Each structure stands twice: as structure tokens, then as C-alpha cells.
Amino acid sequence: MAHVLLLAPAGRQVGLTTACLGLVRALDRQGVRVAFAKPIAARGEDRVSTLVKLGSSLSPPEPISRAEADDLLAAGDDQTLMERVVALCARAAEGADVLVVAGMWPEPGMVHSTRVNALMLKALDAELVLVGSPRGETPAELANAMAIAARGLGFAGGGTVSCLLNRVTTNPSAARIGESRPIWVEAGDDQELSQKDVDVYRAALVAEKLNPIAVVPSRGDLAAPRVKDLADVLGAKVLRAGDLEGRRIRNVALCAMAVPGSIKTFQPGTLVITPGDRADILIAASLAVLNGVPLAGVLLTSGVEPEPHVFEMCESALKAGLPVLAVKEGSYAAATAVANMNLQIPPDDSVRVERVMTSVADRIDAAWLKSLAATSRVPRLSPPAFRHRLVEAARAANKRIVLPEGNELRTVIAASIAQERGIARCVLLGNPDEIREVASKQGIKLPASIEIIDAAKTASRYVEPLLERRKHKGMTPEMAKSELADTIMVGTMMMALDEADGLVSGAVHTTAHTIRPALQLIKTVPGCDLVSSVFFMCLPEQVVVFGDCAVNPNPTVEQLADIAIQSADSAKAFGIEPRVAMLSYSTGTSGGGEDVEKVKKATDLAKNARPDLMIDGPLQYDAAIVPEVGRSKAPKSDVAGRATVFIFPDLNTGNVTYKAVQRSANAVAIGPMLQGLAKPVNDLSRGCLVEDIVFTIALTAIQAQQAERRGGGGR
Numbered sequence: 001m002a003h004v005l006l007l008a009p010a011g012r013q014v015g016l017t018t019a020c021l022g023l024v025r026a027l028d029r030q031g032v033r034v035a036f037a038k039p040i041a042a043r044g045e046d047r048v049s050t051l052v053k054l055g056s057s058l059s060p061p062e063p064i065s066r067a068e069a070d071d072l073l074a075a076g077d078d079q080t081l082m083e084r085v086v087a088l089c090a091r092a093a094e095g096a097d098v099l100v101v102a103g104m105w106p107e108p109g110m111v112h113s114t115r116v117n118a119l120m121l122k123a124l125d126a127e128l129v130l131v132g133s134p135r136g137e138t139p140a141e142l143a144n145a146m147a148i149a150a151r152g153l154g155f156a157g158g159g160t161v162s163c164l165l166n167r168v169t170t171n172p173s174a175a176r177i178g179e180s181r182p183i184w185v186e187a188g189d190d191q192e193l194s195q196k197d198v199d200v201y202r203a204a205l206v207a208e209k210l211n212p213i214a215v216v217p218s219r220g221d222l223a224a225p226r227v228k229d230l231a232d233v234l235g236a237k238v239l240r241a242g243d244l245e246g247r248r249i250r251n252v253a254l255c256a257m258a259v260p261g262s263i264k265t266f267q268p269g270t271l272v273i274t275p276g277d278r279a280d281i282l283i284a285a286s287l288a289v290l291n292g293v294p295l296a297g298v299l300l301t302s303g304v305e306p307e308p309h310v311f312e313m314c315e316s317a318l319k320a321g322l323p324v325l326a327v328k329e330g331s332y333a334a335a336t337a338v339a340n341m342n343l344q345i346p347p348d349d350s351v352r353v354e355r356v357m358t359s360v361a362d363r364i365d366a367a368w369l370k371s372l373a374a375t376s377r378v379p380r381l382s383p384p385a386f387r388h389r390l391v392e393a394a395r396a397a398n399k400r401i402v403l404p405e406g407n408e409l410r411t412v413i414a415a416s417i418a419q420e421r422g423i424a425r426c427v428l429l430g431n432p433d434e435i436r437e438v439a440s441k442q443g444i445k446l447p448a449s450i451e452i453i454d455a456a457k458t459a460s461r462y463v464e465p466l467l468e469r470r471k472h473k474g475m476t477p478e479m480a481k482s483e484l485a486d487t488i489m490v491g492t493m494m495m496a497l498d499e500a501d502g503l504v505s506g507a508v509h510t511t512a513h514t515i516r517p518a519l520q521l522i523k524t525v526p527g528c529d530l531v532s533s534v535f536f537m538c539l540p541e542q543v544v545v546f547g548d549c550a551v552n553p554n555p556t557v558e559q560l561a562d563i564a565i566q567s568a569d570s571a572k573a574f575g576i577e578p579r580v581a582m583l584s585y586s587t588g589t590s591g592g593g594e595d596v597e598k599v600k601k602a603t604d605l606a607k608n609a610r611p612d613l614m615i616d617g618p619l620q621y622d623a624a625i626v627p628e629v630g631r632s633k634a635p636k637s638d639v640a641g642r643a644t645v646f647i648f649p650d651l652n653t654g655n656v657t658y659k660a661v662q663r664s665a666n667a668v669a670i671g672p673m674l675q676g677l678a679k680p681v682n683d684l685s686r687g688c689l690v691e692d693i694v695f696t697i698a699l700t701a702i703q704a705q706q707a708e709r710r711g712g713g714g715r
């Protein structure tokens with residue numbers, strides 16, 4: 001059976017669910033085949049297995065019902081219960097290297113959770129991971145309580161007990177034992193722990209002969225519920241839905257005073273609670289939204305709804321996504337109900353699950369994880385593992401990446417994230433006042449280290465260098481000045497003069513607009529005449545490469561062969577073993593026609609040019625990716641059924657397919673990443689998300705490192 005980790009709580013409300021989610025993600029990043037099980041259900045809704053399904057490709061087995069477990073325990077039949085636990089965990093662990101097991105947590109009226117966890121530890125021959133959370137005690141007191149909990153589970157100084165501390169704050173007195181913490185306190189408590197704080201907690205655990213594997217800080221954004229969750233809990237009437245599912249409550253403002261006093265409380269993520277007859281507050285909140293303050297929503301109390309003409313005045317803000325809810329209760333009762341909301345993650349909140357998994361996984365000790373990951377199996381490259389490798393490789397590269405769309409909201413947020421995580425040294429090009437205003441209105445705190453360059457003021461520096469590079473094309477000083485009014489041209493000149501290592505653009509510009517300056521100034525890699533692109537498609541089980549889905553509309557035979565070779569090399573550079581499928585509507589000789597013949601010739605050309613690569617075609621998509629179909633349609637192929645690189649015959653097919661897979665299979669598409677340029681310039685989709693930009697910055701930083709190694713420049 002797999003190596004089993006049993007996560008057990010050292011107290012109440014320690015965040016055992018978030019610890020399970022984070023550990024699953026951390027192991028998956030390492031390429032470990034991880035499985036999960038919650039052997040015995042909790043009372044009521046058991047969310048942990050549902051959340052694991054939501055945040056991963058795992059399908060944990062249904063747990064033993066709580067009633068069945070209680071009946072067996074009451075009858076003294078511990079062994080039968082444990083036999084069922086072992087059988088359930090064995091099913092869950094099939095094909096896995098590590099099985100993460102969620103122990104029982106204490107619930108009101110329960111007296112046997114510790115005993116059951118001790119039984120499961122022995123029955124599963126598991127390694128214990130204790131999860132604790134400070135509630136006002138000192139680090140030494142918390143470590144002592146963890147040691148007592150370990151002894152209660154059967155450890156008396158022998159064996160290894162690993163400990164994960166959750167929801168740790170820089171101000172321990174902020175969380176007293178048994179104290180109810182309202183949303184606006186929890187959400188505001190997101191100070192980053194210093195290394196000194198972490199070291200104090202780790203030292204306290206080591207002194208008790210416990211192994212600290214993670215100290216996870218309390219973060220407000222991980223506790224912030226959606227406005228939808230609030231509406232469900234309060235049974236509120238939705239007067240205007242707006243962005244009900246996307247907006248999150250970070251703060252709560254109970255507004256009963258006049259407008260001048262109330263607007264002081266309007267901050268990003270604020271839920272405004274006000275009596276339903278206070279149309280002035282609703283209008284003021286709408287004006288705040290139109291001025292760029294992303295309020296969470298407005299909750300109207302006392303069973304009073306605004307007149308239609310009031311909503312007409314607020315229509316622009318409502319269309320911008322401001323949700324408006326109404327309840328019958330008075331303002332005080334409504335505010336109390338909000339404060340007492342259960343902050344557990346709802347079973348459909350995939351965004352919050354992703355944030356929690358990443359936040360906890362980032363804090364788990366890498367050496368400990370590697371010790372668990374030791375296996376003779378070839379690890380698969382899962383999407384979390386791929387993204388983690390991207391970030392780590394980008395951090396190691398430490399490249400300066402210029403972002404010409406510096407005042408675009410998603411770009412500002414992504415640059416802030418990339419800078420804080422050390423993914424790259426980001427440079428925002430644009431008007432500094434506009435950039436800072438965009439950040440301020442959205443509640444974004446730009447890191448002090450991020451560079452903001454006024455493109456209009458610095459453009460004059462590049463007139464002569466641009467003229468020198470383009471005078472053979474008839475460029476004049478006036479034309480050079482006109483070209484440099486475009487921030488993308490300014491950013492490309494920074495690369496040409498080795499002032500930047502890479503460029504990311506396209507959130508508001510076309511692909512042609514992004515890459516034209518690069519083709520004019522950066523040029524292609526020596527010996528390469530073609531620029532193409534790939535997407536890294538993060539499917540549920542693995543990451544594969546799609547090319548070319550963004551640049552070449554109708555490649556020739558020679559170009560198609562080049563795209564295959566470029567894409568295979570890109571896959572290998574990013575840790576994906578290239579097995580290249582040249583796609584067509586026909587597999588092998590099953591069909592004919594000009595299009596099929598073109599793919600066949602390109603396949604032969606690529607094979608002859610690179611005999612070291614596994615390349616096969618023509619292959620239909622299902623024959624390339626589904627093992628059973630591959631064995632049936634192309635039984636002698638080394639690629640069929642196990643392809644990792646998919647080459648589409650033209651842009652029409654490639655672009656349609658990648659978007660269909662992305663949207664229909666809920667896959668993350670990272671890219672497009674351009675291939676063939678001497679220095680990396682990468683294009684974004686105009687519908688890209690912040691996460692897409694962050695990972696494209698990481699891709700660009702890694703490409704810049706590769707360009708430097710092959711002699712293509714670099715800083």
C-alpha cells in the first residue's frame with residue numbers, strides 16, 4: 001500500500017480541511033501520485049472530500065457514514081470499523097505513492113475523535129501529521145499542547161510526529177480561545193509572517209521533539225466569502241445580482257450616518273449594510289463603484305426596497321456588477337448574522353479552494369516533501385507540478401520583464417503578484433499616475449520594488465537607436481518618434497539594448513501589434529526563419545503542448561515540420577517528454593487528400609531533420625491521446641495514444657481546438673508562448689485572466705534564461 005499520512009487535529013477549529021487541501025496540492029506539485037480519503041464522515045455536510053474533488057483530479061471514495069461508525073464504536077466493535085477503514089483506504093490508494101487521510105475532528109458532544117484517530121494510525125500504519133492553530137497562547141504553549149495531543153494519539157517520545165501550524169498571526173492576542181472572529185477582523189488579519197516569527201514557532205516545536213513541516217500565516221483573502229454565500233446564509237432577496245458569485249466580502253460597513261461620514265468606510269471588498277429607506281447611501285455606493293472602488297455589495301435591511309427610480313439612477317453601477325440584496329431583519333440583526341457567518345469554504349467555490357491549496361502548499365517544507373516523493377516510478381507532470389516548476393525556474397532565472405500595457409488592470413495585478421512571488425523583476429510601462437490610480441482604486445498595494453517607467457518621457461532615449469536599426473528601411477527621425485509613441489515599441493527597444501530580458505503584451509493589443517516590433521528589431525534565432533507558438537494545456541491529469549494555435553494561418557510543409565521541431569524542443573525545455581503527433585482528419589493511410597498528404601510530408605521532413613525525436617503522423621486527435629484508440633488505429637506507433645505534443649495542420653484548426661478544450665474541459669491554457677525569436681516576446685489573449693498573465697511572465701523569464709545560455713543576450 002502507499003505511504004499513508006494521517007492528518008489529525010490538535011484542538012478545535014484548526015483548519016484540518018485546508019491542511020488536507022494544501023498537502024494534496026504540495027505532493028501533486030512534486031509529481032507524486034497522491035490519493036485522498038476521508039474514511040469516516042463528519043456530521044451533516046462533509047465538505048473535505050468535495051473540496052478535494054473541486055481542487056484536483058482526485059475522486060475520493062464515499063466515507064463510512066457517521067451513524068454506522070458510531071454504532072460499531074458503541075458496540076465495542078472497533079476492529080470491524082478499522083477493517084472497513086483499511087479497505088476504503090486501500091481502494092483510494094490504488095496506483096498512488098502517497099495517501100493523505102483526513103482524521104476525525106472533534107464536534108460538539110463528541111468524545112471519541114482522538115481514540116478513533118489513534119486506531120486509524122495503527123490500522124493504516126500511517127505517519128502522523130498533527131494540525132494546530134494558535135488561539136492566543138505563546139509558541140511554547142502551543143508546542144506543549146501539540147505534544148500532549150501527540151501523546152493522546154499514542155506517541156510517547158518514539159516515532160516521528162510532523163506538525164503543521166495553521167492560521168498563524170503576527171499578533172497572537174488577536175485570537176483568544178473560543179472567541180468569535182467576525183469577517184472584517186479575519187479578513188483584515190493578513191500580515192505576512194517574518195522569518196523570525198516562523199523560526200520562533202519552529203524552535204518551540206523542535207524543543208518538544210516534534211517535526212515542524214509548515215507554519216501557515218492567517219490570510220484574509222482565504223476567509224473572504226462571496227456575496228452569493230452571504231445571500232444563501234441570510235436567505236436574502238436578490239434585488240440586483242450583479243457579480244454575485246465573483247465579489248468577495250473583505251470588510252463590513254454598517255452605514256446609518258449621513259453620506260459624508262459613510263463614504264469614509266467605502267473600501268475595496270466592503271459590504272455596505274444600510275436600512276432599505278436610505279436611498280442616499282445606495283446612490284453614494286453606486287458612485288463609489290463608478291469611480292473605481294470595487295465594493296462587495298449593498299445589503300438593505302428592515303424589509304424596505306428602493307423605489308424603481310432610485311435603481312434607475314444607479315443603473316450604471318449595477319451593470320458594472322454591484323450586487324444589491326435585501327433582508328427583513330433590522331440593520332443590527334443583519335450585521336450580527338453576517339459576523340456569525342460560517343467561514344468554511346462552500347463546496348462550489350473553486351477560486352477559494354485554489355487559493356487555499358496554493359497558500360498552504362507554498363509553506364510546506366520542501367525537504368520533507370521530497371522525502372515522501374522518493375519513488376522508483378517515473379513521476380507524471382501534473383498541472384500543479386508544472387505550474388510550480390514554472391514559478392521555481394522563473395525565480396531562479398531572476399529576469400527583468402517589461403509589460404508595455406502598464407495601466408491595464410489585469411496587468412497591474414499580475415505584475416504585483418509576479419513581483420511579490422519573485423517570479424520576475426517586472427517593469428510597468430505607461431503613465432505612472434495612471435498606473436498608481438488603477439492600483440489604488442482596486443485596493444492593490446504595488447510592491448516597492450516594482451519598476452514604473454513613464455514611456456512618454458523615456459521614448460526620446462530610443463529615437464537614435466531605433467533610427468540606426470531601421471534606416472535601411474527608410475525610417476526618418478519623425479517616423480521613429482511616431483513609432484515610439486507606442487509602448488510596445490519602447491519595450492522592444494529596451495530588449496534590443498539589453499535593458500530588459502523579455503516582453504509580455506496582448507491583453508489589449510492584437511498578436512500582430514505585439515510581435516511586429518520584435519520581428520523588426522529582435523529578429524529570429526540564427527538558422528531559424530519562422531516564428532510560431534505553443535500553448536501549454538493543463539488538462540486534469542497532465543500537461544500537453546498544442547502548436548501552432550496563434551501565429552501561422554496556413555503553414556507550408558516545411559513550416560509545419562519546423563513548428564513540430566520547435567514545439568518538441570519547447571516541451572522538453574519545460575520538463576515534458578516530447579512525443580509529437582502530427583494531427584489530421586485521417587490516421588495513417590485510412591484517408592487521402594491534399595491536406596492529409598501535406599501532414600504526411602511534414603512528418604517525414606521533421607523525422608529526417610530530427611531522428612532523435614518521437615514524431616508520428618498523420619494521426620487523428622483521439623488516436624493521438626487515447627491509448628485504446630491509438631492501439632486500434634496505429635498499433636505500431638510509439639506516439640499514438642501517448643502523445644504529449646500536438647501539431648495542428650493550420651491556425652483555424654489549432655485555435656478552435658485549444659479554445660474548445662480550454663472552455664469545455666475546464667483546462668487552463670498557458671500561452672501562447674512564441675518560439676523562434678532571439679529574445680522572448682509573448683502574446684496574451686485579450687480575454688486572459690490575471691493568472692494567465694502571471695504564468696506567461698514566468699514562461700518569458702525562463703525563455704530569457706534559455707536565450708542567454710544559447711548566446712541570445714540577456715542581463
